[in-house]
Amino acid sequence: MAPFSTISEFKTLLANAPEADDDATAGARRRNAQLTKPPGALGRLEELAIWYAGWRGSDSPAIDAPQIVVFAGNHGVCAQGVSAFPPEVTVQMVANFEHGGAAINQLAKTFGATMHVHALELDRPTADFTQSPAMSEAEFIAALRTGWGAVNPAADLLVPGEMGIGNTTVAAAVGAALFGGIGADWVGRGTGVDDAGLANKARVVDAGLARHASREPLEVLRCLGGRELAAMAGAIAAARAHRIPVILDGFICTAAAAVLEKTRAGALDHCVAGHLSAEGAHGRMLDSLDKVPLLSLGLCLGEGSGGAAAIGVLKAAVACHSGMATFAEAGVSDG
């Protein structure tokens, strides 16, 4: 399914990834200037619609087939006591997703998106990154390939989500390795650890940073990341290959995405940040990626929930852009 079976082939795909269609972008910009509103009156919705139009290659696109994919993984680093919840919650929540009982199921329904969950070897957690690399190269490639293969080429919007007890520690380690700083700069409360838990998370991240010297981004993801992060990275790369725009979710999703941007500048040009997570370091990570979140609702759930909530904003932008009358069509005098 996935057109790569080595890291170097994956890097080649990133290097050769398609760009937005300049003609469609220019056409959408011209159309936007003719719509029945004062110039700029739809604010950021206007830029969003033009961005979306460029990636879809149409000056008046529609969003008819949004896809949400939730990847679930378990983490050896949970042995270090980094979460307020036990690791078995990951598989329990996968069952909840499959039965339609989670927040993301309701958001998918609300915004007319399909939702699938991919559980990634939950009974075989990654290795504890304070002791050894989280994944072997084969495990890492398998997770990247699962993510790539999960994307429906016929989708017109992708929201990657995740579920994985312990993965805020993992994302903090990836963030620190990619962007610099120490554990304390990148850890947050996750599912609700107390002050001692927060200090422990910082210590665990520092131990991971000390053990794994490589700062090569894909090596950072293999050694300090997790299967669901690798799968999200694979899915975001696949979306780019299919010219499917992506709405990023919170801290963990953004950490996975950041690996791609650090591997190849511009790799996230087809992505918009759905929201600002309550996880403290998310804002800094988004700033480093030059991404301004669409929403800021204090969410720290994961599952793709913040990205899914932002589907409504993007749908609104595209509906206005493609559905509004022009001044000429409506017989309204322009300024």
Ligand SMILES: O=C(O)c1ccc[n+]([C@@H]2O[C@H](COP(=O)([O-])O)[C@@H](O)[C@H]2O)c1
């Ligand atoms: O997306 C976020 O920004 C986010 C922030 C805090 C927690 N989470 C979710 O909570 C879980 C990880 O929290 P923790 O405390 O176990 O590291 C994982 O399943 C994530 O989906 C997600």
Ligand SMILES: Cc1cc2nc[nH]c2cc1C
């Ligand atoms: C209950 C629960 C639901 C979640 N969804 C995403 N991460 C989660 C973590 C917990 C603990």
